[in-house]
Amino acid sequence: MLILDRKGLQIEDLRHFVQAAEHGSLTAAATAAGVAQSAFSRQLSRLEATLGGRLLHRTGRGVVLTELGRHVLPRAHALLADASALVEEAGGNWQRPTGVVNVGLLPSMSRPMTGRLYARVSEAFPDIQLRVVEAYSGQIEVMLAEGHIDVGTFNRYRPLQRENQDAVLSSPLCLIAAPGGPHSGKASVRFSALAGLPLVMPMRPNSLRALFEEVAGRRRLSMHVALEVSSATAMKDAVMSCGLHATLPAHAVQDELARGLLECMPITHPAIRQTTFIDVTRRRPASSAVREVARLLSGLVRQLGA
Known part of the structure; x- marks a missing residue:
């Protein structure tokens, strides 16, 4: 078994800790690892003893990370990745x-x-x-x-x-709308025109939304954010189904543009590039x-x- 330092920190113990954190259950993690749950638990206990604290809190529904566990988890991921890279390179697998x-x-x-x-x-x-x-x-x-x-x-x-x-890519931001809207067929749309439209935008915090609100504030424009979503798929659905408007680059809606489901008009005065x-x-x-x-x-x- 690979030992990472003289204190006895072992790679397999770290791997089992990561598996337990991902599965949220010692039973499921032990099954995925292909070892008996008793052995799995002993290795976790050994890791906790080595690190000097509890990594997982056992509950009736599984396990959750303790404060120490949350601190250790990203370091465990990094150590496992380093160990994997070492084995790969030592074995000549850089060619594959x-x-x-x-x-x-x-x-x-x-x-x-x-x-x-x-x-x-x-x-x-x-x-x-x-x-x-x-x-x-x-x-x-x-x-x-x-x-x-x-x-x-x-x-x-x-x-x-x-x-x-x-x-790797620079694209103008566009107004995305369903066909037949107030700006349908226009080659471009001024930023000020967005103030009169019901918008669907990403939930805060979001850098694009922050920039739009900053630009609107400088121009003393009030934006009507009718809906906040957490994905581009939901944003496009709201535009097609609810008559809302979005701001996205053209490549984000290329399939819908090709099928005639959406229209795309670059925003100008000011133009914003992604x-x-x-x-x-x-x-x-x-x-x-x-x-x-x-x-x-x-x-x-x-x-x-x-």
Whole structure:
């Protein structure tokens, strides 16, 4: 068994702790690990003794993380990833990337990007397994910083320079509406025109919404946010079904535009551009699998602007 330090911290104990946290049940985690629950529990107890505190609180319905457990969990993820990368590289597997890669995708591009990324990765690197999480930019940046995901996409709406991160896509923000609305057929729409429309927008905190409210405030415009949602799918449904209006880049509604279900008009005066970045977590060294997934994802996102 691989021991991580002289105090006896063992990789298998960490793996079982992570499994218990993910399953929320010692019985389910032990079954997934393929070991008896008694042995599973002993390894967790050994880890808790090594770290000097309880990691999991046992309840009648399963287990929940203690304060120490919440602190240790991201570090455990990082150590397990480092151990996996070490085995991969020591075994010469850098020529054949393998392992689980956690990817964070923005709601505006999760469809069709999830399917496209899976198809591309499966064809080129069949030993890589993807786990995809959909979240807004702020959430993705937090998950990257804490090491909960390996690769993530996020947006910026203000001009700035970013070190070590290349913009992969820059798109104008558009007014999204159902056909036949008050601005139907227009080549573009002034920002001030949004003040008279019922809008569906992301729930706070959200960087795009914050920018829109800032711009509206400077122009003394009152925006009517009729509905708040947490996904681009719900946003598009509200526009098509309820006569609301949204602000999204054209690539987020390309399927609906092709089918004539929605219309898309760039917003001007001021124009607002959405710039998309892709980054990898800094909590641990990027494995060859993570690097390859980031490369393929960058290429697919760039194609959205073609």
